[in-house]
Amino acid sequence: MEARIAELLRAANVQPSAQRVAVAAYVLDTDDHPTADQVWSQVRKNFPMISRATVYNTLNLFVKKRLLRQFVFGDGRTVFDPNVGRHHHFVDERSGRIHDIPWEALSVSKLDALSGFDVRDYHVVVSGRTRNSRRRKA
Numbered sequence: 001m002e003a004r005i006a007e008l009l010r011a012a013n014v015q016p017s018a019q020r021v022a023v024a025a026y027v028l029d030t031d032d033h034p035t036a037d038q039v040w041s042q043v044r045k046n047f048p049m050i051s052r053a054t055v056y057n058t059l060n061l062f063v064k065k066r067l068l069r070q071f072v073f074g075d076g077r078t079v080f081d082p083n084v085g086r087h088h089h090f091v092d093e094r095s096g097r098i099h100d101i102p103w104e105a106l107s108v109s110k111l112d113a114l115s116g117f118d119v120r121d122y123h124v125v126v127s128g129r130t131r132n133s134r135r136r137k138a
């Protein structure tokens with residue numbers, strides 16, 4: 001698994017140091033949308049000496065290299081998302097958990113008609129309550 005991750009980092013022009021591989025092993029493989037501090041606490045379980053600054057810098061590097069996307073949600077949380085393809089998000093009001101919604105599941109119209117704005121990107125954030133039957137990952 002570590003060799004696969006190192007290869008993935010090299011392909012993105014990231015030098016695969018042990019610390020970067022440790023961060024990548026968690027954050028590129030999670031179904032969650034963790035904050036930087038959540039990434040730090042997960043990575044420390046296997047890599048206790050890693051500093052908060054290293055985790056933050058590594059996450060920013062991964063975003064720059066398009067291995068991760070970064071989103072700021074309405075509640076002020078900045079989260080990291082290993083799903084770099086286009087998709088929307090559903091935020092559970094009770095747990096705060098963020099779920100992916102497939103791009104094709106929603107449609108937004110009239111973006112071209114917004115006067116005064118040159119829209120380059122968008123995604124929809126839906127909030128509400130997760131039904132019990134809903135699977136964790138969309």
Ligand SMILES: [Zn+2]
Nearest residue numbers: 081083099100
């Ligand atoms: Zn997502």
